Amino acid sequence: DIQMTQSPASLSASVGDRLTITCRASQSIGSSLNWYQQRPGKAPNFLIYAASILQSEVPSRFSGSGSGSYFTLTISSLQPEDFATYYCQQSHRTPYTFGQGTKLEIK
Amino acid sequence: EVQLVESGGGLVQPGGSLRLSCAASGFTFSSYWMHWVRQAPTKGLVWVSRISGDGTDTAYADSVKGRFTISRDNAKNTLYLQMNSLRAEDTAVYYCARDPCPNGVCFLDYWGQGTLVPVSS
Numbered sequence: 001d002i003q004m005t006q007s008p009a010s011l012s013a014s015v016g017d018r019l020t021i022t023c024r025a026s027q028s029i030g031s032s033l034n035w036y037q038q039r040p041g042k043a044p045n046f047l048i049y050a051a052s053i054l055q056s057e058v059p060s061r062f063s064g065s066g067s068g069s070y071f072t073l074t075i076s077s078l079q080p081e082d083f084a085t086y087y088c089q090q091s092h093r094t095p096y097t098f099g100q101g102t103k104l105e106i107k
Numbered sequence: 108e109v110q111l112v113e114s115g116g117g118l119v120q121p122g123g124s125l126r127l128s129c130a131a132s133g134f135t136f137s138s139y140w141m142h143w144v145r146q147a148p149t150k151g152l153v154w155v156s157r158i159s160g161d162g163t164d165t166a167y168a169d170s171v172k173g174r175f176t177i178s179r180d181n182a183k184n185t186l187y188l189q190m191n192s193l194r195a196e197d198t199a200v201y202y203c204a205r206d207p208c209p210n211g212v213c214f215l216d217y218w219g220q221g222t223l224v225p226v227s228s
Contacts, residue, residue: 001169032212032213034214034215036152036215038152043202043218043219043220043221044144044152044202044215044218045218046214046215046216046217046218049212049214049216050212050214055216085151087151087152089152089154089214089215091212091213091214094154094157094166095154095166095167095168095169096142096154096157096213097154098144098151098152098153098154099151100151101151101152
């Protein structure tokens with residue numbers, strides 16, 4: 001199975017900050033990397049697919065990059081509604097493994 | 108409007124069985140791959156299983172292989188997860204999710220609200 005490792009596991013930041021979350025795959029997955037946001041008690045929200053393509057209606061402050069085995073999710077200017085947990089997921093090969101999540105908290 | 112509504116969760120004893128359902132609406136159900144993803148309390152997301160639009164292609168996580176069966180009824184726009192030989196470690200919220208998988212680019216674009224399955228004696 002392909003292992004997905006996110007870092008950091010948690011992060012404290014302030015409104016307006018720019019931050020980057022990283023996701024590494026245990027083997028090359030091309031650009032088959034997706035990002036999701038999950039607020040407490042809610043179902044995940046789909047943000048980005050194919051490493052860098054924003055789902056429609058996702059604010060442009062979100063961006064994704066990378067290929068092969070190294071990927072990043074960047075939020076350019078944090079808004080209050082962005083404080084949540086973020087997950088990467090590979091869809092290169094089943095099982096479609098998720099990273100362990102990065103919890104973003106307000107500083 | 109795309110809607111996915113899970114049902115069938117509830118308390119079950121270890122070794123027991125349960126069948127989850129996911130009722131889909133607002134899209135052409137048979138045209139989409141569908142997945143089950145679970146989340147244990149305070150833990151992260153774990154992919155469980157997927158099925159192709161026509162139901163002929165399935166895949167499972169090793170942790171559920173041989174115990175869980177994914178299926179679908181396209182006439183009823185419903186996805187199922189038959190769970191047998193349940194263990195305490197299967198305790199989780201179970202989500203169904205849609206996967207358009209256009210040109211082989213796969214992602215889970217819509218999710219249900221989840222259904223809780225506690226496994227306990």
